[in-house]
Amino acid sequence: xxxxxxxxxxxxxxxxxxxxxxxxxxxxxxxxxxxxxxxxxxxxxxxxxxxxxxxxxxxxxxxxxxxxxxxxxxxxxxxxxxxxxxxxxxxxxxxxxxxxxxxxxxxxxxxxxxxxxxxxxxxxxxxxxxxxxxxxxxxxxxxxxxxxxxxxxxxxxxxxxxxxxxxxxxxxxxxxxxxxxxxxxxxxxxxxxxxxxxxxxxxxxxxxxxxxxxxxxxxxxxxxxxxxxxxxxxxxxxxxxxxxxxxxxxxxxxxxxxxxxxxxxxxxxxxxxxxxxxxxxxxxxxxxxxxxxxxxxxxxxxxxxxxxxxxxxxxxxxxxxxxxxxxxxxxxxxxxxxxxxxxxxxxxxxxxxxxxxxxxxxxxxxxxxxxxxxxxxxxxxxxxxxxxxxxxxxxxxxxxxxxxxxxxxxxxxxxxxxxxxxxxxxxxxxxxxxxxxxxxxx
Amino acid sequence: xxxxxxxxxxxxxxxxxxxxxxxxxxxxxxxxxxxxxxxxxxxxxxxxxxxxxxxxxxxxxxxxxxxxxxxxxxxxxxxxxxxxxxxxxxxxxxxxxxxxxxxxxxxxxxxxxxxxxxxxxxxxxxxxxxxxxxxxxxxxxxxxxxxxxxxxxxxxxxxxxxxxxxxxxxxxxxxxxxxxxxxxxxxxxxxxxxxxxxxxxxxxxxxxxxxxxxxxxxxxxxxxxxxxxxxxxxxxxxxxxxxxxxxxxxxxxxxxxxxxxxxxxxxxxxxxxxxxxxxxxxxxxxxxxxxxxxxxxxxxxxxxxxxxxxxxxxxxxxxxxxxxxxxxxxxxxxxxxxxxxxxxxxxxxxxxxxxxxxxxxxxxxxxxxxxxxxxxxxxxxxxxxxxxxxxxxxxxxxxxxxxxxxxxxxxxxxxxxxxxxxxxxxxxxxxxxxxxxxxxxxxxxxxxxxxxxxxxxxxxxxxxxxxxxxxxxxxxxxxxxxxxxxxxxxxxxxxxxxxxx
Numbered sequence: 020x021x022x023x024x025x026x027x028x029x030x031x032x033x034x035x036x037x038x039x040x041x042x043x044x045x046x047x048x049x050x051x052x053x054x055x056x057x058x059x060x061x062x063x064x065x066x067x068x069x070x071x072x073x074x075x076x077x078x079x080x081x082x083x084x085x086x087x088x089x090x091x092x093x094x095x096x097x098x099x100x101x102x103x104x105x106x107x108x109x110x111x112x113x114x115x116x117x118x119x120x121x122x123x124x125x126x127x128x129x130x131x132x133x134x135x136x137x138x139x140x141x142x143x144x145x146x147x148x149x150x151x152x153x154x155x156x157x158x159x160x161x162x163x164x165x166x167x168x169x170x171x172x173x174x175x176x177x178x179x180x181x182x183x184x185x186x187x188x189x190x191x192x193x194x195x196x197x198x199x200x201x202x203x204x205x206x207x208x209x210x211x212x213x214x215x216x217x218x219x220x221x222x223x224x225x226x227x228x229x230x231x232x233x234x235x236x237x238x239x240x241x242x243x244x245x246x247x248x249x250x251x252x253x254x255x256x257x258x259x260x261x262x263x264x265x266x267x268x269x270x271x272x273x274x275x276x277x278x279x280x281x282x283x284x285x286x287x288x289x290x291x292x293x294x295x296x297x298x299x300x301x302x303x304x305x306x307x308x309x310x311x312x313x314x315x316x317x318x319x320x321x322x323x324x325x326x327x328x329x330x331x332x333x334x335x336x337x338x339x340x341x342x343x344x345x346x347x348x349x350x351x352x353x354x355x356x357x358x359x360x361x362x363x364x365x366x367x368x369x370x371x372x373x374x375x376x377x378x379x380x381x382x383x384x385x386x387x388x389x390x391x392x393x394x395x396x397x398x399x400x401x402x403x404x405x406x407x408x409x410x411x412x413x414x415x416x417x418x419x420x421x422x423x424x425x426x427x428x429x430x431x432x433x434x435x436x437x438x439x440x441x442x443x444x445x446x447x448x449x450x451x452x453x454x455x456x457x458x459x460x461x
Numbered sequence: 462x463x464x465x466x467x468x469x470x471x472x473x474x475x476x477x478x479x480x481x482x483x484x485x486x487x488x489x490x491x492x493x494x495x496x497x498x499x500x501x502x503x504x505x506x507x508x509x510x511x512x513x514x515x516x517x518x519x520x521x522x523x524x525x526x527x528x529x530x531x532x533x534x535x536x537x538x539x540x541x542x543x544x545x546x547x548x549x550x551x552x553x554x555x556x557x558x559x560x561x562x563x564x565x566x567x568x569x570x571x572x573x574x575x576x577x578x579x580x581x582x583x584x585x586x587x588x589x590x591x592x593x594x595x596x597x598x599x600x601x602x603x604x605x606x607x608x609x610x611x612x613x614x615x616x617x618x619x620x621x622x623x624x625x626x627x628x629x630x631x632x633x634x635x636x637x638x639x640x641x642x643x644x645x646x647x648x649x650x651x652x653x654x655x656x657x658x659x660x661x662x663x664x665x666x667x668x669x670x671x672x673x674x675x676x677x678x679x680x681x682x683x684x685x686x687x688x689x690x691x692x693x694x695x696x697x698x699x700x701x702x703x704x705x706x707x708x709x710x711x712x713x714x715x716x717x718x719x720x721x722x723x724x725x726x727x728x729x730x731x732x733x734x735x736x737x738x739x740x741x742x743x744x745x746x747x748x749x750x751x752x753x754x755x756x757x758x759x760x761x762x763x764x765x766x767x768x769x770x771x772x773x774x775x776x777x778x779x780x781x782x783x784x785x786x787x788x789x790x791x792x793x794x795x796x797x798x799x800x801x802x803x804x805x806x807x808x809x810x811x812x813x814x815x816x817x818x819x820x821x822x823x824x825x826x827x828x829x830x831x832x833x834x835x836x837x838x839x840x841x842x843x844x845x846x847x848x849x850x851x852x853x854x855x856x857x858x859x860x861x862x863x864x865x866x867x868x869x870x871x872x873x874x875x876x877x878x879x880x881x882x883x884x885x886x887x888x889x890x891x892x893x894x895x896x897x898x899x900x901x902x903x904x905x906x907x908x909x910x911x912x913x914x915x916x917x918x919x920x921x922x923x924x925x926x927x928x929x930x931x932x933x934x935x936x937x938x939x940x941x942x943x944x945x946x947x948x949x950x951x952x953x954x955x956x957x958x959x960x961x962x
Contacts, residue, residue, distance in 0.1 A: 249472075253465045293498075310500050322503040324487045325495040338507045342538050347502045362503075366488040370481050377477045384470035388463055400466050407473035411480060418483035 029090045029456070030082045036094035037078055040101060041071035047105040047334060054335030066108065066119065070101060073126055080130040084137040085453035089386055092452075095379045096430060096445045100125075100438065102372065103431035106360055109335050110352045114433055121435035125442035132446035140450045144394050147200035150193045151223035157190035158230040187239050188427075188440035192447075195246060195405060197223060199397035202254035206393065210255040235281050238412050238424030242405065244268060245412075249404040250397055288314040289422035292321075317423055319348045320358040324369075324418070331365025338362070352433040354425040357414050373414075376429075380407045386448050389455040399451045402444045499561070508556075509538040512852075514573040514598035516553055516565060518607035519635065519847060525553050525603070526566065526645075537595065540649065541566070547644035549610050551673035552637045552779060552845065555645040563671070565601070565845065568780040572849050572857070573598045597852035604633035604847045609958040613638035616951045621664035622936040623674035623824045626955055629832035629922055629931040631862035632841030634777070635959055636932070639674040640664075664937065676777060676784040679797075679821035680935050683907030684745045684889075684944070685918045686816025688830050688877065691742055693765035694753045696873040702739040702880060708732060712751035714811045721747045722906065742880040743888035745904060747815045754814025758805050762813055763789070768868040769830045770840055771822070772801060776865070778845040787822035789813075816905065828933035831903070831920045834881065835928035838874035840865040882925050890919065892949035895957060899925040902952065904944035914940050919948035923956045930959040 045067040052064070074097045081093060100122050108115035136142075143150070198220075202209070205216045224247055228240060244264075252261045275282050284301070292314035299305075300312035310318045326338060339359060340346055351359050361369040383403025390396045409429055416423035427437035429444075487495070496504050516526035525548055528539040541556050554564015562570060570576075575598040604627075613624040617640035626636035641661025647653040660670035672678060694700040710732035711718040720730040722745070733746055741749030754762060766772070772788045774781060789808075790797040800819070802808050812818040825843065833840045842863045849857040869877075881901035884890040889904040902921030909916055917939045922931035932955045934948040942948075 249469055253462060253469055256462070256465050308500070318500065319502055321487060321491075322495055322498070322501045324484070325492040326503045326507060328488055328492055338503045338510070340506070341502065342506055342509050342533070342540075344533050347506070361484060361488065366485060369484045369488070373477055373481050373484070377474060380473050380477065381470065384466060384473070387466050393462065396462055396466065400469055404469055404473055407476060411476040414480045415476070415483070418480060418487060420479060420483050 029087055030078070033081065033090035033093055034078055036090065037071070037074050037097060040074070040094050040097045041067065043098065044070055044101040044105070047101065048108070050334040051105060051109045052335075054333060066104070066115070070097075070104070070119075070122075073123060077126045077129055080133055081449065084133040085449045087456035088449035088453035089382055089456075091378065091382045092445050092448055095375060095382070096442065098375060099379075099430035102360070103356065103428075103433070105334065106356055106363070106431070107352050107433045109337075109363070110339065110359060114352055117435070118433050118438070121438045124435065125438045128439050129442040129446045132443060133450065136446075136450055140447070140454075141392070141394055143196055144200040144203070147197050147204075148219070150200070151197035151219070154190040154193035154197060155223065155226045155230060157186040157193060158234075160186045161234055162230070185434065185436035187234075187236065188434075188436040189443075191239070191243065191246070191405060192402070192440055192443050194224075194243060195250070195401040196398065198247060198250045199394055199401050202250055203393040203397055206254040210257055232275065232279075235279070236424075236426075237275075237282060237285070238416070238426035241412055241424060242409050242426065245408040246401055246405045249408075250401045253397055253400050254393075284313050285422045285424065288317055289419060292318050292419070316349055316355070317417075317419070320355050320417055321419070323348060323355075323358040324361040327362035327365045327369070329366045331361075331363050331368055334363050336363065350425065353427060354413065354432070355417060356432050357417050357428055360431070372431075373410075376407070376410050379403075383448055386452040386455065390451050391455060395451045395454065399448055402447050406441070406444055505561075508570070508574055509540065510536065511574045511596045511598050512539045513541065513556065514575070514600045514852075516569075516573075517600060517602045518548075518605050518610070519603060519633075520607060521602055523607040525549065525605070525607075526556075541645075542649070543645040545607070545611075546646055547642055548607065548614070549605055549637055550642050550645050551639045551671065551783075552605070552675075553645065554779075555648045557649055564673070564779060564783065565603075568778055569601055569846065572601055575599055575852075599852065599857050600850045602847045602850060603845050604628075604635055605637065605845065606635040606959060609636045609955055610638060612958050613951075613955055614640065614642060616954060617642075617936075619661075620936055621661065621669075621674075621938060622934070623678060624932065624934050624951060624955060625675040625824045625828050626930060626932040626959060627828060627832060627841070627843060629835035629841060629928045632832070632843045632864070633847065633862065634843050634845050635930070636955060637673070637675050637845070639672065639678070641670045643670040673779070673783050674935075675824045676775065676779060677823070678935075679785060679787065679790070679823060680916050680918075680937070681907035681909075682787075682816040682820060682822040682827055683905035683916065683918060684747075684816055685827050685830075685903050685905035685920045686820060686822070687742060687745065687750050687814070688834065688881075688903050688920070689766050689769060689771075690750050690753060690762055690814045690816075691738070691880065692769070692830075692834070692869050692873055692877060693762050694738065694757055695876055696765065696869045697757060697761055699757050700738050700753065702737060702876050704738045705735065706738065706741055706746075706749045706752060707735050708741070708746050708748045710748065712748035712755075712811055714751065714755075714809065719747070719751060719811065739880050739883065742903075743883040745884075745889050750814040751811035754810040754812075757810075759802070759808030759810035759813050760805055762810065763801065763808075765869070768840070768866075769833055770826060770865065770868075772799065775823075775825055775829065775843060777825070777843050784825075785823060787826040789819045790821055791819055816907065824933045824935050827905075827918065827920045827935075828931055831881075831922050831933065832928075832931040833868045834874050834877045835901070835922040835931055836864075836874075837871045838867055838869040840868045878925055881921070885921070889943075889945040890921070890949050892945055893919065893921055893953045893956075895923070895953055898923050898956070898960065900953070900956065901925040901928075902949065904949065906943045906945075909938065911938075914938055915942055915944075917942045917946075917948045918944040919952045921949075921952050921956070923960070930956055932956055932959075 048067045107118050208216050248261050294309040297306040298309050300307045387396050387399035413426050413428050415421045427434045429441045515524050524544050527544055529542045531538050554566040556562045556566040613636045622640055624638045627634045643657045643660050658668045710730045711720045774784050774786045789800045791800040809818045842865050844860050848859040851857050878901050885893050885900045885902050890902045893900050893902050900923040905918030907916040917936045920933045922928045932952045934952045936948050939947050
């Protein structure tokens with residue numbers, strides 16, 4: 020098979036999948052429109068058209084820059100953003116406009132990344148320390164007075180000229196690049212146990228963790244730790260390292276549990292969300308049942324999921340507000356979008372959504388396996404594992420598999436920084452994939 | 462490196478599979494339990510998206526609970542309204558988003574929201590939901606007779622008390638009135654709940670109007686309990702209606718005199734001399750029953766009380782926490798607790814025999830005693846729901862009258878019926894006489910602890926030879942008010958309304 024035949028086939032497949040995604044998007048919007056016709060104008064269907072056109076642009080850029088890249092990644096990103104956008108639209112049309120804008124920015128960043136690194140993304144390796152320090156700087160930004168902002172108990176936003184941004188999302192990518200580059204270079208000596216090479220790793224990574232705990236952003240801390248362990252294991256093949264770091268994590272967790280009321284509350288809510296007797300409620304300063312106080316959000320979100328049952332209520336027909344029109348679950352379109360989707364799409368839809376994530380993750384690891392240099396492998400694996408772990412941390416938190424920590428569901432949650440960062444993940448994977456699949460490079 | 466990558470991929474996929482499993486758990490296994498939780502705001506709201514079934518009186522026309530559709534944020538909610546404005550308020554209850562549910566609105570919720578599971582119902586509901594169409598609940602037709610119910614509430618007026626009536630052959634409850642009462646529409650208004658709580662404070666405690674006195678109010682039965690004692694005396698074979706007694710105006714209890722009730726026409730207690738058991742019943746002579754009680758023993762009386770349904774929560778369609786069992790209660794740490802004595806010497810059998818001691822009963826329980834006698838000795842199973850009708854008019858379910866077993870022999874029931882007829886013909890209950898209809902009844906005037914203030918009872922059924930209706934009336938805190946003088950006339954009017962209505 021010649022290179023031309025191969026490239027034609029990959030990109031044409033991508034185009035075909037995108038058409039399918041476009042149809043699904045149109046159906047989704049139509050469904051919301053029909054069930055809430057008094058609330059939504061027919062013009063909402065133009066969303067779907069515009070959305071499709073946007074992904075066509077991304078496709079054309081990919082056709083030009085990464086012709087041999089995996090054809091599944093972009094359509095899956097499209098499908099997930101469509102699902103998210105549809106649900107955000109259903110929960111509040113004004114947010115959908117902003118989210119749509121962020122998707123445009125995300126696609127632009129995606130295209131820019133492909134164009135910039137179409138020849139060789141491996142130059143990134145040369146700037147690994149810059150990425151490491153950049154990661155910490157990005158994480159540190161919300162702590163700066165003036166631009167930092169506290170939302171939902173965690174200080175992880177910055178405010179610049181009317182634009183809210185969560186720099187930690189980009190910091191995650193920077194950290195993965197740093198870890199992939201540094202561990203590629205030092206994997207042999209690290210595996211051999213040379214102490215001094217741990218230095219930069221521990222400094223960069225430890226700094227990131229410290230900042231995360233300082234901002235009370237535990238979800239991200241868990242995510243970063245997991246990514247670090249995954250790349251470390253992939254690079255050194257030493258399960259002992261992983262075990263040691265998990266041990267450290269347990270010790271750290273206990274300390275944090277003792278020291279931070281915020282964390283203790285999360286753990287208590289996880290173990291015992293329902294009480295039969297009244298407990299002290301720090302939010303109101305009175306005695307109430309825990310499900311009416313600190314665990315209210317978790318518990319109502321579970322009710323929302325349970326209400327969906329097997330088939331769901333159907334898009335647009337879910338119950339998210341009281342009879343007076345007040346929202347039942349705070350942060351529904353950001354942290355808790357999964358419980359909204361699970362109610363409206365039911366078990367069938369929620370499982371399908373998770374399977375889509377699974378396909379993305381498997382494609383990501385396939386890219387990593389197909390790559391022929393260590394940096395590419397670690398980069399692709401890190402980005403993919405991070406994507407999977409982020410999904411697990413937020414959805415697992417909602418489903419009471421682990422304590423709840425507020426982070427975004429990739430591509431689906433309302434939140435600009437998350438969308439942009441995840442488009443960079445897709446761009447990274449497609450660059451690695453293109454290089455591995457291009458015959459001339461072998 | 463590929464081996465590690467494959468392992469990482471397996472871990473990542475494993476994490477996602479765990480999410481699928483957890484989602485399955487919450488949406489199937491745990492879903493039922495979560496839906497039933499009181500603090501589930503999602504279920505509470507979603508119930509208001511269902512066009513809740515109507516609650517209709519026995520005539521099939523008078524709507525007691527209807528809906529008001531309100532469009533908000535592009536969604537249609539159905540809120541309750543009560544067109545009859547408080548008719549049988551405590552029995553029907555209310556359904557609001559803020560104060561949850563009570564009464565039949567609570568206990569029949571599954572029917573009213575159409576959530577009662579049968580397959581075609583569930584499929585239709587799912588299709589409707591997916592199609593965005595309104596889901597309709599089932600309508601419920603009660604056994605409540607709207608006219609007699611309205612009359613009962615009007616008769617009670619602003620007195621504290623209760624009237625309950627049923628068909629003694631079937632157990633169909635036709636009147637269930639409790640006073641003070643309230644208008645459920647008030648609950649739906651801002652601050653309405655607080656206003657309802659303040660109604661009828663004179664009858665004791667806050668929220669008095671919310672209490673369903675017919676099933677949740679415990680009153681000293683006084684002489685109406687003589688029906689139970691007489692049933693025990695006759696059914697056990699210890700006495701016959703013609704058994705002879707001498708009434709000196711008192712009975713000796715633990716070496717002390719316990720006097721009969723005072724006679725309004727003379728100072729001091731009434732004294733009858735030589736009488737039969739039937740005459741003792743007719744004139745409600747305490748000393749006669751005191752001696753009967755001492756002879757047959759308190760445990761025998763309680764055994765028969767139990768056969769009449771005392772000591773168990775009477776079955777009914779209302780929520781179980783709005784019904785209480787009747788029987789002896791005693792204080793345990795300041796709270797009244799149902800008590801069944803183990804030995805004879807714990808019971809003051811003489812006083813128990815005429816319905817004092819620690820005996821308390823709900824109006825429904827005393828009605829069941831009279832109904833059992835009317836029904837030839839078989840205890841009918843009371844019910845309020847005649848049928849459940851689908852939105853399309855099809856019958857979802859229909860109540861088949863049944864009974865709770867035989868309490869006394871047919872002969873005992875016949876003897877008691879004769880004794881109760883004589884009460885109305887020429888005894889303490891003459892105020893319940895209806896021309897052309899033979900009424901059988903028993904009065905009760907229980908002491909309240911306050912001098913000359915009584916709990917006035919009248920329990921009866923009619924026509925005596927072919928009973929179609931049984932009524933129990935209780936009026937609380939009646940100054941100089943005797944069962945025969947204040948309660949019997951009310952029972953008479955209810956009988957007339959139910960027989961002619």
